[in-house]
Amino acid sequence: MKRWWWTTVSLAGVVLLAGVAFAQMGGGPMGPGMGWGHMGPGMMGPGMMGPGMGMMGPGMMGGWYQGQPPGQTLTLDQAQARVQTYLEQVGNTDLVLDEVMEFQYNFYALVNEKSTGRGAFELLVDRVTGAVFPEHGPNMMWNTKYGMMTHMGGMMGYQPPTGPMTVSADQAKAIAQQWLDRNLPGTTTETPDAFPGYYTVHTRQDGKISGMLSVNGYGGAVWYHTWHGAFIASKEAKG
Secondary structure, three states, X not given: OOOOOOOOOOHHHHHHHHHHHHHHOOOOOOOOOOOHHHOOOOOOOOOOOOOOOOEEEOOEEOOOOOOOOOOOOOOHHHHHHHHHHHHHHHOOOOEEEEEEEEEOOEEEEEEEEOOOOOEEEEEEEEOOOOOEEEOOOHHHHOOOOOOHHHHHHHHXXXXXXXXXXXXXXXXXXXXXXXXXXHHXXXXXXXXXXXXXXXEEEEEEEOOEEEEEEEEEOOOOOEEEOOOOOOEXXXXXXXX
16 A cells, blocks of 8 residues: 655644644634634735645655746646546545646646545646645645644644534535625635535635635634635546
8 A cells, every 4th residue: 555645744844834733723612713724815824835835746845936837837638637647646546536727826626535425635736847736724734534634643642633524514605605705705605515624615706716715624714725826717527
């Protein structure tokens, strides 16, 4: 069995993100508007890495850039192919690519579990290099099955929440809408995608996708995805 993707993350990176985790896990009485995970759009706090920073593949740290990448970029089809290759390297046959979205600063991929039909984790693809890496933010810190803190947290005394999420999908959508009403008036939500420990919700303005945010499935904390930039296109990858 191949080793999981987080096993070679540097200790420095773990320590950096771990400090954020305890403020953002949402396992306590955190609600919308509280905690580091509630920063408004355009704000970057601890653990919110800039676009393009991540892994060149399972376990290899890559470089990063700020702003719109220069030069030729990957197509949506090429990004999908990179994600498929990444999943083959991971070696878990229960994982299947569901959707790929193209944004200004990166490609976003939603990966499901075949056995449950639910979300497993989220990936990003560098628009220039094609590097594929686990999405930072909630995917790292809140994912109770595939996230970094699940695999590394024990060494720091942290134990991820267990059992069914206490926040339902309908509640997560309502929490997301309340946050948007305060921070991005006129923005609406789509149906949340459920992942282990949290939900990710696509947002819309003027009937078009405008971004996404995540809601913690145990405490209701909100984490807006500041690293995508403007939405460009999407492609379903099912079947």
